[in-house]
Amino acid sequence: MEHIALYRAWRPQSFQDMVGQQHIIQTLQNAIREQRVSHAYLFSGPRGTGKTSAAKVLAKAVNCERGPGPEPCNECPSCLRITAGNVMDVQEIDAASNRGVEEIRDLRDKVKYAPTEVRRKVYIIDEVHMLTTEAFNALLKTLEEPPPHVMFILATTEPHKLPATIISRCQRFDFRRVSLEEQSGRLAEICQKEGITADADALQYIARLSDGGMRDALSILDQISSFTDGNVTYQQVLGMTGGIPSEQFARLATAILEGDMGRLLELVEQLMQEGKSADKCLENLLYYFRDLLMIKMVPGADQLTDRVLNPAEFRDMAAAFSRERLFQIVETLNRYLGEMKYATHPQTLFEVALMKLCSMQQEAAPSLHAAAAAASAMRGEPSTSVQADDAGELEALKRQIAALEKKLEQAIQSGGVSGGGRDAAPAPRAAASSAPRISSPSKLPPQLDKFIAGKDNPDFAAVYKQWSLVLQGVKEEKVTVHAWFVDGEPVSVMEDAVLVAFKNTIHRDTTEKPANRQVIENVFAARLGKPYRLVTIMQRDWNEAAQKSAAQPGTEELRLEHEHEEAGAKTEPWIDEAIQLFGEDLVVIKE
Template sequence: MEHIALYRAWRPQSFQDMVGQQHIIRTLQNAIRENKLSHAYLFNGPRGTGKTSAAKILAKAVNCEKGPAIEPCNECESCRRITAGAVMDVLEIDAASNRGVEEIRDLREKVKYAPTEVRHKVYIIDEVHMLTTEAFNALLKTLEEPPPHVMFILATTEPHRLPATVISRCQRFDFRRVSLEEQSERLMWICKQEGIEADTDAVQYIARLSDGGMRDAVSILDQTSSFTDGKVTLEHVLSMTGGMASAQFAELAKAISQGDIGITLQIIERLMQEGKSADKCMENLLYYFRDLLMITMVPNAEGMTERILDPTDFGEVAKTFTKRQLFGIIDTLNHYQTEMKYAAQPQMLFEVALLKLCSGAEQQEIISIQATSSTALDKTSVSSSEVDQLKRQLAALEKKLDQAVSQGLSTGGNNVPAGAMKSQANRAPTPRISFLAKVPSQIESYISQRNSPEFTVVQNKWNQVLQRVKEEKVTVHAWFMNGEPVSVYQDAILVAFKNDIHRETTEKPANKQVIERILEQQLGSPHRLVSMMQKDWNDAVEGAGISEPIPLDLDSSPEENSKEPWVDEALQLFGDDLVVIKD
């Protein structure tokens, strides 16, 4: 006799044979018992969870000669013929092959005819999401108000692709993935019926591989039993499916924790020799470290995953890693898994990822980040003498602010008490007042080097720099010309700006890159551009006891400080990209 695949031979023929969908079975049986059947149902869920099987069982239940009954008898003529697909009134349509509007119009014409062989016409439309928009529109009216003798059952794995108008006309049932326990129990029962000897750990591993799909699990069992001559062990399943045993993951994790590159490379080579694919190994390894993280962070976490067969072994391996290390490992593996999708040599990336983990790259990165943060804090921390100097500068700024308020500069001549204006200034400073945060951290060094020979060279070549900037990009020149060089310290040129808008625009990365490239061309060596406000520079120079500040007119507006105010106005109105300046 011709062999029939196990998933076909043991396909559920009644509701009680279905695995893991009790919430749906009970609802359908209650509807049959109370004669409250709907005219349209939508069965959606992952592949292999019983959507089409449930549709055919429902068709048999409503057409059974001993019913309608909550369970089809599978003995009467109607049940046996529906099971064989020989009843013309029960149509199973593949929407992937009959997705056009013409097929649906033909169906709509035939719906109105009464059934000839059974009690109800049942249309089972599989993969209904493949129908075209026009086909859905043609189906809508019939789906909403079919003749009383017709029932529609739509099945799909992608319900989000169905129009909302179709979903609203159906009773929707969500099929869930079958649990590991339910799958294992069903597989053991099939093995018993087929005379297959199977180990419990092998059956559990098959159930995990199926990802909740009962059909996939039975297919893997069928394939493995054929390979092993009726004796199914975990080693046979791993060999057939290309999977990795938990012990191999534990060995690999131990090598990573010890930083043993040699053992890690040996394990990788052994896996590749066994025919394992690099991307599948990466995926399984990610899951393994995810489970380790769950064990580390959550008590009794073995219930949160179906991959942990022996919680004790997982717990021992998890103790060798800290939480931070596990987070870093998962991030690294996830990054390289993404890269492997586009790599010509995925095995190489798999090896690089594990070698990076072995070399302690994550710890080095963490140390580096901490060191960088510490260095940044050291740079931003100031000595007591610097604090005193900043306090003097702040006092000088407050004094000048009081003078400006008393002269009515901030109020435009309004008669407002000076004390009130000072309070308002403290609460909400005006946008054009610069702050000490814009002062470079090494301002004292810039002040001491303001008359150095290096700065003299920069001053002598500054006009050439401006001309080259103008030739390179005239819009950058329009903003940059508002600044004047005031000092040079090491490889940094300090430029003081009269207008904060000009300074901020010059500091944009694209504009700053143009300027620094021209500085290197004109001065013969790389130089960085550092900017601050002229007012802050003058205050810093005055605070250092030097009476040579750059002249600054507080009463002047940004337009008066600009050499070409109409250019500035155009750039502010339309932006750098839309303005073209020609001589």
């Protein structure tokens, strides 16, 4: 026996068979029951939602020999012949291929003749938006005042392309996408009657893929049931349709959260090896983060999307991201999705988008840590790392820093710092320099004396001369490392090591991370002609060590003094604190 596609075999033959369009069905049935049927209808909506099927059912209902009634009997000769398409008075016209003015003029000439086989002539014009402007003009008058025995039913997926003069002459019904629950129930009913064994999550995933179109859902079910010999499982649906389970998106999101680029690239390569499409992966990942944002911001938002199968897992993942972070991710993915339409290598753009998300995470953390450290130092407290989980905490931190800056400005104007229960007395500059700073004590590199002895050797001169090339090489390798490393300056070379002095502690600590150090040392080997180790020191510690070495017996101490500073002049300790917090380049001392 010849196989008939499921969407054809299960096409609705009565109003009660239609799924998800109850608002339209009830209106049409009431109109037929009360004999208030219009002469022209416009059915609009997405594909596969039942527009043409509803038009045929309506044609049978008004021409049923046992009616007209709210439901066609599907047993009388008129209903059976209309179903088979053998009635000349019920014509289905494809406007995509009969779009010219001549075809519409021919239709207009035939409308005046009375029906010969059934009660009313019915013209179903499918994809009516494809008609030309001249064809619409030829149809206008007939559509407005047709003979009493004629009914027009226009169907389209793009009603905005129809002239307003056409729309105003019809009763318009907007078909909506079929909900996930209604589709899943209809698929389960068809599977039961067709003898197909299907898992509930498999049918739900098929319904999600169809995007609200019942015809698409039945086509996918027909294809998968043929492949699996009547036994449909969730994994088989994923394999056949190229879908991606939410668990893989969760692994991608975890790698983004942890900033693990290596793991991200492995997951992308795994998806590509499975035959997934890069643009589809990016689109679905955008939907995943959109759902995370909805669940984080709107209570009960798991009911607003058909993609959330396990709300508990989504809530746990949403709690791990801040709102600002999710907004950044959605905006970035949306921008790259637009660019992917014109990309020659979509996989590369997909990888770049994910690495961009990781780099955004890595850049946001140090800047927030630096702001928190500055605020703590201005209060005279130890530096602590702060994580702003939402916008409220971030705004509170900004207000706190602004208040502290105002307090510092008042202290400068009054000539001293009066806070924290301690009033500092003036002290000589030398004493202030040797006094302990607010920040934690710096670690000194081993063999510092050898570095001091080698600060004037020819190797250091060569390294210093090529330092701009080193910075350019680091920038080409990894721009985020360059942002931290550019704060350093070479001060000495010893055999296989380069000593770099930093003004800011956080820049030094970030540069010393193993991954960042490896990048810099690779550039050393490439740009300096031989492998060098990276050794770091704080600029103030290097200056103090160099001054102590110059002050040894038998040597003359060289000291640079400010031109406005006299011998024995004294300064305030808050000047030293300001230099420590903001750096010598940003502090200007005025008498």
